[in-house]
Amino acid sequence: MKVSKLAVKILENESVVYYDPIYHGRTLKVIGIDDDPVEVMEYLLAQYKEKGYSIVVFDTSGHFPTGLFESVLRIEEGNPAGLDxxxxxxxxxxxxxxxxxxxxxxxxxxxxxxxxxxxxxxxxxxxxxxxxxxxxxxxxxxxxxxxxxxxxxxxxSGDPVRIPESGLIDLSGLNSVTLTGMAFLILAAAMEERRRVVYGLYDIAVLTFTGAGNAGLPLLTRPARRRVAILGTKYPLDQVLSIPGPTLLLYNDPDVQSAIYESQGVPAGLRAFIDKGEGAYIWRSPETINVEFGKVLKLQP
Incomplete structure (x- = not known):
């Protein structure tokens, strides 16, 4: 199968399954329970880092590992953030x-x-x-x-924030979802035109709870050359499932898996139960919908 220079490994069965932004879509949704999406996102982002891409992750959960990043920017409630x-x-x-x-x-x-x-x-x-x-x-x-x-x-308040070229932006210190959405919108506007960058957003669902957060999402997820967005969540809300782009379905409750398959337009004959450590990669072409199954790949400790 033809793959581009942006393709990265996402699953493994008899052969490797690739996520290819050029042919599958530049915004990937990763949906699972607990911190399963984080582990997959970390693996994908590490591959892009090896390709020489800048990595910027917005973390609303406080659970995203810092090992990939040389810089961590923390925005905390009640402290001057410089986001005017x-x-x-x-x-x-x-x-x-x-x-x-x-x-x-x-x-x-x-x-x-x-x-x-x-x-x-x-x-x-x-x-x-x-x-x-x-x-x-x-x-x-x-x-x-x-x-x-x-x-x-x-x-x-404070001097305008210095946004790292590559790093983790930790928004978990903002307890208010309103402030979280505001901070994200402002930062997204400052980064909208960056290229050779991969954006990670976790948990993406939190950013859909406010008008400001929703307004910021298209700034980083709309298709653009030399740019990829990887969105992770444990909350498969309609606002998340409707974002265009391929979906990686990880282990979840059976009814949740069924709802996700349904939302992505997967026919009954192409569906299968996803067990622990497995994934279903759902992507569309102009002609058809494709579903590939395999074992989830993760960084080795």
Whole structure:
């Protein structure tokens, strides 16, 4: 079978089963129980690291191993995080100023007129940060203040964050899913244009719980050359299952396996029960749906 330079081993039976982003899709979902998805993700990411790709993992669980990474960035609730999108745009960390303003729009639900006014004030230098926007006594200030909290202020305060080229971004110190979604959206906007990079997101389900988190997902999962996204979860929610791309189904309860097969459009004749240590790799081509079975591959301790 033809494989590209981006193909990596994912399962093993009589022969090796490959995940190939070029032919199968650039966003892979890994679904299992406990920390099974983490072990598979770690194995896949290690292969991409050997290929010379940068590896950036967003971890909302606090369970992702740090062994692959030279750098760990921890975002913690109540500590200055330097994640003010307006400051980051002023520093060139977020390349597009309007994207930074639309982040504020998404988080605080600004209407279009208020968003345009905030953008104008930012471009003309009247507003350089969210703190400035809050104090500006404009209509957008009032709307922001309706949802602005002390924890928001801490998330935005401090010097703009230095985002590693390759590393683990630990979001597990944010107990609020709202703050988690906000932090992810801001960081995703800063990394949207990176190439020769593989993004890992675990647990991806947590990022679907808020509007901000959902808004950030397409920034890193939309198809782009020289970029791959590997999403892991133990919560097979509809929002996760509907993300385009192949799926690796790991051991789970029978009814959950059935629901995942159903959601991915796998006909009854192609389904099989996945036992411990096994996986079903489901991918589509324009002509058909394909299911390959095998033993799960993991890093050796």
């Amino acid at each position: 999108p307006l400051k980051m745009a002023r520093m060139g960390i977020i390349k597009d100023p309007y994207s930074a303003v639309t982040i504020v729009q998404t988080i605080y639900e600004l209407d279009s007129a208020s968003t345009d006014k905030l953008y104008a004030d930012f471009v003309t230098g009247k507003v350089n940060s969210i703190a400035d926007a809050v104090k500006a006594k404009k209509n957008y200030s009032e709307i922001i203040l309706e949802g602005y909290t002390d924890l928001d202020e801490m998330l935005f």
